Amino acid sequence: MLNDDAKMVIEFIDGCRGTLMIKDDLHIKMEFMYSVLHKVETAIKTLPNGEELYLELEDAVIDTINLAKDTYFEYGDNFAQVRESRFFRKVNEEVS
Secondary structure, eight states, X not given: OOOHHHXXXXXXXXXXXXXXXXXXXXXXXXXXXXXHHHHHHHHHTTSTTHHHHHXXXXXXXXXXXXXXXXXHHHXXXXXXXXXXXXXXXHHHHHHO
């Protein structure tokens, strides 16, 4: 689970993407994804319960992307902690 500082960093980056201060690969791919989702929305709304199905799909896609961002941010944080621990362990071994 991400701590408050990590959540704030992700929120800041998402805000920068949302205001186009950052236009990285993720932003470009998400713009494309939303344009495809819009096309799917147009087609699927003609079906019975199509709008409900589309909203469910959109929520699932967005939830998956957000979970992936949080998970990989957390992996990065854990990696940094492991690297720091290994560094200090090595320094302690050299000093001893």
